[in-house]
Amino acid sequence: MKLPPLSAILADAHVVSIPLRVRFRGITTREATLFRGPAGWAEFAPFPEYEDAEASAWLASAVEAAWNGPPPARRDVIAVNATVPAVSAARVPDILARFAGARTAKVKVAEKGQSLAEDVARVNAVREQIPNVRVDANGAWTVSDALRALDALLQHGPLEYVEQPCHTVEELAELRQRLDGAVRVAADESIRRADDPFRVVEAGGADVAVLKVAPLGGARRVVTIAERLGEAGIPVVVSSALDTVVGISLGAATAAALPVLELACGLGTTQLLADDVGPPMEWAEGGLRIGSATVDELALRRLAASEECTKWWRERLTRCYTVLATQA
Ligand SMILES: O=C(O)CCC(=O)C1=CC=C[C@@H](O)[C@@H]1C(=O)O
Numbered sequence: 001m002k003l004p005p006l007s008a009i010l011a012d013a014h015v016v017s018i019p020l021r022v023r024f025r026g027i028t029t030r031e032a033t034l035f036r037g038p039a040g041w042a043e044f045a046p047f048p049e050y051e052d053a054e055a056s057a058w059l060a061s062a063v064e065a066a067w068n069g070p071p072p073a074r075r076d077v078i079a080v081n082a083t084v085p086a087v088s089a090a091r092v093p094d095i096l097a098r099f100a101g102a103r104t105a106k107v108k109v110a111e112k113g114q115s116l117a118e119d120v121a122r123v124n125a126v127r128e129q130i131p132n133v134r135v136d137a138n139g140a141w142t143v144s145d146a147l148r149a150l151d152a153l154l155q156h157g158p159l160e161y162v163e164q165p166c167h168t169v170e171e172l173a174e175l176r177q178r179l180d181g182a183v184r185v186a187a188d189e190s191i192r193r194a195d196d197p198f199r200v201v202e203a204g205g206a207d208v209a210v211l212k213v214a215p216l217g218g219a220r221r222v223v224t225i226a227e228r229l230g231e232a233g234i235p236v237v238v239s240s241a242l243d244t245v246v247g248i249s250l251g252a253a254t255a256a257a258l259p260v261l262e263l264a265c266g267l268g269t270t271q272l273l274a275d276d277v278g279p280p281m282e283w284a285e286g287g288l289r290i291g292s293a294t295v296d297e298l299a300l301r302r303l304a305a306s307e308e309c310t311k312w313w314r315e316r317l318t319r320c321y322t323v324l325a326t327q328a
């Protein structure tokens, strides 16, 4: 799409800093820039450590959403998984209470400083309430670690899939071969952080694809990627990047636009935030009803980031804009 002027993006940009209820992927607050275009609100929130080249895809996604809106919907409710951070087994009921009616749970495993026994205990505590469990190791295991951990986890029940068990595409392909169908392998980072989102599937490293809208450059690109993966027999899961309600509504709209959607999506993460920029999306018995997010001016003020943080995000957005303008 044609880029709007930078001044139009920055004119109504608000930087927020939202506390998390529980530590997740090593962070305890989520920072995001919200801005508004003719089609509504959008969110620019690449994780702080990402370089501008990678972060610019998140800006492309936000600009497309704010200026063009979401692609046409084919369904109005999206099944969503509960997301369980790497908490102790004792805290699991507390986390699951926020996902009433969810029929699938995704459990973080392989957290630095924790043991396999803790992973097994957490996954088993989840299984007591939600039998359909997937796990996400965020690439932390070697192939042999993964084989050992999955063997232990599978002793107590099945897994829907294991997400990004190892870091590289080559490791994922080797693991998948050695697992020989014992459990499906899903790719997340190997898609969203790769130059070529299809490489992991072509290399035999994935049975399932996790697609995140902002890192992949926007809703329309995700629909196109999902269509091609579907032709190759790979089901997709649309997942959040720990978004505010604005990013989640775009994720849900994207999932709603896919020709086929068989698996629950990872779009329940506003439950992990202690506050949000607007009212939550309607939770319909284990799923989200699609709809555009409204942003509350009072919340923008309540959650406003410090002056220094705001300056950092506006400069980052400006640099990412330059990356996109150079590509155009
Ligand atoms: O998939 C879900 O259930 C929620 C989203 C989620 O887990 C993630 C969101 C953002 C960053 C990631 O570390 C994490 C993931 O790896 O999938």
Ligand SMILES: [Mg+2]
Pocket: 136, 138, 163, 164, 188, 189, 210
């Ligand atoms: Mg993941």
